[in-house]
Amino acid sequence: MHIMEGFLPPAHSLGWAAVSIPFLAWGLRSMARGLQEHPERRMLLGVASAFAFLLSALKLPSVTGSCSHPTGVGLGALLFGPAAMVPVGFVVLLFQALLLAHGGLTTLGANVFSMAIVGPFVSYGVFRAVAALGLPRAAAVFMAACVGDLATYLTTSAQLAWAFPDPVGGIGVSFAKFAGIFALTQLPIAISEGLLTVLVVNAMVRFNAHELRLLPVMALAKRKAA
Amino acid sequence: MKARTALIWVAIILLTVLPLWFAVVPPAEPGSEPPAAFGGADTRAQEAIGTIAPSYKPWFAPLFEPPSGEIASLLFALQAALGAGVIGFWLGMSVARERDRKAAQPATGRDAHAD
Numbered sequence: 001m002h003i004m005e006g007f008l009p010p011a012h013s014l015g016w017a018a019v020s021i022p023f024l025a026w027g028l029r030s031m032a033r034g035l036q037e038h039p040e041r042r043m044l045l046g047v048a049s050a051f052a053f054l055l056s057a058l059k060l061p062s063v064t065g066s067c068s069h070p071t072g073v074g075l076g077a078l079l080f081g082p083a084a085m086v087p088v089g090f091v092v093l094l095f096q097a098l099l100l101a102h103g104g105l106t107t108l109g110a111n112v113f114s115m116a117i118v119g120p121f122v123s124y125g126v127f128r129a130v131a132a133l134g135l136p137r138a139a140a141v142f143m144a145a146c147v148g149d150l151a152t153y154l155t156t157s158a159q160l161a162w163a164f165p166d167p168v169g170g171i172g173v174s175f176a177k178f179a180g181i182f183a184l185t186q187l188p189i190a191i192s193e194g195l196l197t198v199l200v201v202n203a204m205v206r207f208n209a210h211e212l213r214l215l216p217v218m219a220l221a222k223r224k225a226a
Numbered sequence: 227m228k229a230r231t232a233l234i235w236v237a238i239i240l241l242t243v244l245p246l247w248f249a250v251v252p253p254a255e256p257g258s259e260p261p262a263a264f265g266g267a268d269t270r271a272q273e274a275i276g277t278i279a280p281s282y283k284p285w286f287a288p289l290f291e292p293p294s295g296e297i298a299s300l301l302f303a304l305q306a307a308l309g310a311g312v313i314g315f316w317l318g319m320s321v322a323r324e325r326d327r328k329a330a331q332p333a334t335g336r337d338a339h340a341d
Contacts, residue, residue: 001268002268003268003271004268004272004284005284005287005288006284006285006286006287007272007275007282007284010241010285015250017281043316044316046312046316047312047313047316048314049312050308050309050311050312051308051310051313052309052318052324053305053306053309053312054305054306054308054309054310054313057303057305057309058306059266059302060242061242061245061249061264062249062267063245063247063248063250064249064250064251065245065249065250065251065263065264066264066265066266066267066269066270067264067265067266067267068266068267068268072309083314092305095305097288098289098290099290099292099301100292100298100302100305101288101291101292101298102268102288104288105286106285106286106291109275131271139230141288156271160274160275164275164278164279164282166277166278167278167279170276174278177274177278178271178274180265181267181270181271181274182271184269186267186317187243188241188242189241191241191292192238192241192242195234195236195238195241195289197235198230198234199234199235200313202231202329203317203320206324207320207321207324208320208322209324212274217239
């Protein structure tokens, strides 16, 4: 989902940065407030951040014969709320832009928007929706992480289609082309991410029941699962 | 529960490994090289930009580029290791904490059945 350095026209680069900055500020504030009120969550927030670091470094082979990586931000979003994952995703993308020439500074705003904003917010929404249907927690966690991951890659496709509409068919044709590259590749990887997230949440429920009990979303899903 | 965890691990490994054999590499765009097998999707998108807008020139270059593929994989491995290290620390600490708690109060197995 990384749009390479310099591969968005300046107006788009600035626009996406302008959209992402308020979310980043909101995320930092929500994270700081959360940790101040619940210092015992520091460890789990660290684990959720580490999960995003680990997963976004793993480029996995896929059915389209190309490689892509999961994002790992769904886990933290459904534990701590989507805003808390914006700064985490930002740090991951900044690290990759500065040290790995993967993504870039001019495309950071757009990449933060797809991976650190759309991904976590979609994950959180899907989690709430599936939990409200009364399905077990594992199903809600799986769907949240999986759909959030896909949403990130669809967003990247839309961003590129908007910047580079097909000269004949326009944005629609262009979107189909980019989605064919990103979303199709991402299908098995998103399923893997969903399953891995279920494993981590299971471990957290087993080992950190005390810390989790205070988190409203987990309480909600637990009640539905019981 | 244990059996389900093992099943999930098997599914993740199969999802990762099977594409190596069953991937369908898309045909080459007219007038360009066929895409490299198992290259990055990001690179493939970059090539697609080249076919949609051949006149587009990237207007900014990365400030630092890993000098070779080896250095790039070193840095990616470092990123993964950082994440895996923290998760390993948490898991190890959690297992030890649970064991200590069980040893301290052998009669009440409440937390052991939380899962």
